[in-house]
Amino acid sequence: MSLRLNLKNSELSNEELSTLQEMRQRCARRILLSTSLAASGHPGGSLSALDLLLVTYGLIDHDPSQPLWSGRDRIIMSIGHISPGVYSVLSEFGYFTEEDFLTGFRRAGSGFPGHVERIVPGVEWDTGNLGQGLSTGVGVALAMKMKGLSQKVIVFMGDGEQQKGQISEAMRFARKYDLNNLIVIIDRNHLQICGETACVMPQNIRGLFDNCGWNVSYLEDGHDYNAIFSAFSDAYQGKVADPKGPSVIVARTVMGKGISFMENLAKYHGAPLKPEQIEEAFDELGLENDMSKWEQLRQGPVATDTKVENRVLYPEIVLGEAITYSSDTLTDNRSAFGTALQQLAEANNVQGKNLKIVGVSCDLEGSVKMGGFRKHSPDAFVETGIQEHHAATMSGALSREELATFFSTFGAFAVSEVYNQNRLNDINETNLKVVATHVGLDVGEDGPTHQCIDYLGLLKNLFNFSAFMPADPNQTDRITRYVASKPGNHFVGMGRSKTPVITREDGTPFFAGDYKFQPGKGDWVRKGDDVTIITCGAMTPYVMQAWEILANAGIKAGVLNMASVVPVDRQSVIDAGSAGPVLTVEDHHIDTGLGVIVSLVLAEEGISTTFKRLGVTRYGSSGKPADLYKSQGLAPEGIAEAVKGLLGRC
Numbered sequence: 001m002s003l004r005l006n007l008k009n010s011e012l013s014n015e016e017l018s019t020l021q022e023m024r025q026r027c028a029r030r031i032l033l034s035t036s037l038a039a040s041g042h043p044g045g046s047l048s049a050l051d052l053l054l055v056t057y058g059l060i061d062h063d064p065s066q067p068l069w070s071g072r073d074r075i076i077m078s079i080g081h082i083s084p085g086v087y088s089v090l091s092e093f094g095y096f097t098e099e100d101f102l103t104g105f106r107r108a109g110s111g112f113p114g115h116v117e118r119i120v121p122g123v124e125w126d127t128g129n130l131g132q133g134l135s136t137g138v139g140v141a142l143a144m145k146m147k148g149l150s151q152k153v154i155v156f157m158g159d160g161e162q163q164k165g166q167i168s169e170a171m172r173f174a175r176k177y178d179l180n181n182l183i184v185i186i187d188r189n190h191l192q193i194c195g196e197t198a199c200v201m202p203q204n205i206r207g208l209f210d211n212c213g214w215n216v217s218y219l220e221d222g223h224d225y226n227a228i229f230s231a232f233s234d235a236y237q238g239k240v241a242d243p244k245g246p247s248v249i250v251a252r253t254v255m256g257k258g259i260s261f262m263e264n265l266a267k268y269h270g271a272p273l274k275p276e277q278i279e280e281a282f283d284e285l286g287l288e289n290d291m292s293k294w295e296q297l298r299q300g301p302v303a304t305d306t307k308v309e310n311r312v313l314y315p316e317i318v319l320g321e322a323i324t325y326s327s328d329t330l331t332d333n334r335s336a337f338g339t340a341l342q343q344l345a346e347a348n349n350v351q352g353k354n355l356k357i358v359g360v361s362c363d364l365e366g367s368v369k370m371g372g373f374r375k376h377s378p379d380a381f382v383e384t385g386i387q388e389h390h391a392a393t394m395s396g397a398l399s400r401e402e403l404a405t406f407f408s409t410f411g412a413f414a415v416s417e418v419y420n421q422n423r424l425n426d427i428n429e430t431n432l433k434v435v436a437t438h439v440g441l442d443v444g445e446d447g448p449t450h451q452c453i454d455y456l457g458l459l460k461n462l463f464n465f466s467a468f469m470p471a472d473p474n475q476t477d478r479i480t481r482y483v484a485s486k487p488g489n490h491f492v493g494m495g496r497s498k499t500p501v502i503t504r505e506d507g508t509p510f511f512a513g514d515y516k517f518q519p520g521k522g523d524w525v526r527k528g529d530d531v532t533i534i535t536c537g538a539m540t541p542y543v544m545q546a547w548e549i550l551a552n553a554g555i556k557a558g559v560l561n562m563a564s565v566v567p568v569d570r571q572s573v574i575d576a577g578s579a580g581p582v583l584t585v586e587d588h589h590i591d592t593g594l595g596v597i598v599s600l601v602l603a604e605e606g607i608s609t610t611f612k613r614l615g616v617t618r619y620g621s622s623g624k625p626a627d628l629y630k631s632q633g634l635a636p637e638g639i640a641e642a643v644k645g646l647l648g649r650c
């Protein structure tokens, strides 16, 4: 059954009202059945949000026969736990059959997971981590504005969920960017897992949005179809106090609505009914209890053919001509990044017409060298303020809207601060470019809070992120262009300091001419038979100095620059380990970075060799990078000493 409500009408017809009542009855049944069959899940919020969901799907532009139709409005379910309600409504509107849903819900391998995921037709974003959905919706709404599209974005949120701080970040941002294509609906049932929202953590939800300059409307009865219809169609059509601003509808609802013994009880947030309670609930709904039939059907194999395949929408990026910095250049990698990004904007972004590359900054535009990009593409430059959690999630959402999105700030804030946001982005198979400047002890005087030494360890947990650490400005230029042109999640890390150009033995720039960056491919900057030093990023120039010290001492060291840390160049590691001793050197926590990755390759390949790791073994202090490196054995002399120790030549 489907329903198409007309926005132009002032109220719902009697026929529409009775259709909605019938839909509610069928959906309530599915909510109860699905959760009881799975013996887990969230019936209470599903029932409280049900009427809001039904009217919303009745009003928006969408096409259940083409869930990914490009003209569709978008619904982001920030409260991913109300999946039983969402799937019930989607099946009601014809996205899939009731049978597929009820037999598959919460079963391994099925297309109907416990929290909403994009594999379900009609679902836009995998959620479950409360508090991130508004940032996602904001990202999609911003992308629509950037592309001149008129679709609306609707975000469903819980009232307990409002306690998350990231929501305030997103709220402010939506107002700053005048996202009047964004409508938030809050299921205000006054309950959350541990009881009343007012007891768990009191807050003035409407006041918060109001103070932020949103259009706020309140529904005394969030189950009154005409009231929902009127508030939603006003917000949708911009018939609000400030048509330039985003809108929120706070709807007073009842947890467990429609099943008298469930109503207003927090325990039904996440407790399915027992078989005897199902009997009672079905009596109340005036329906026959067919639970046993479904139990039987769930004995069969799970159906998987409803699953939506991930689709990658990624713009064609013109790479432009790579820059070659001459051997005598002394600049920082972040400047090389900024220049490459500006050139990419010049080659790809047409202001006011067609934007392909977006830059997101968190009050550090100058430090991350995005100034040139902003000047060229002011409409594609997004300043979020010091709101990294929102910035990370929003960047992920932008990156799935056919925009090559660069999220750039210091490593401590681009990775460590927002690990969970990047994790949810990764689960959503975003196409994000996280460019972190100021990583490692190379940050220097700002001290340990700013010296990010855990980025590789954190990113290694994310299955779809690569991690690249350019050694010099030339490699930075090429890696920046590479990641801009490729879908998927890519991290690029760089230090703060000016750094010399890496050269060949004849003094010409190494990463120049025909050099092409390839993931999973290391660079043999020097060949040498006695030992191999594997390194990356800010440490490579230090290792080059160590190489000279060693050469003067008659030791022939190979230097393998592993800019592609994830994926690592396994073959080169095998070659290095098979040829002789191996030393890894990194400006990163010694136990979670390059050294560990290399050691695993050696172990897995059964290569027995003398092996040592150098890296950061304790939090750094405030001082010049060279002094900090020296204090942790990472100065050229310390590296050379470590090699001599490995070779027994101390």
Ligand SMILES: Cc1ncc(C[n+]2csc(CCOP(=O)(O)OP(=O)(O)O)c2C)c(N)n1
Pocket: 044, 045, 046, 079, 081, 128, 129, 130, 131, 157, 158, 159, 160, 161, 162, 187, 189, 191, 192, 193, 269
């Ligand atoms: C960041 C985060 N913290 C905790 C949880 C666990 N959790 C799931 S639902 C929920 C309560 C949500 O309350 P509310 O938004 O009012 O939803 P309702 O109970 O009305 O369904 C909590 C704490 C979570 N999913 N995400």
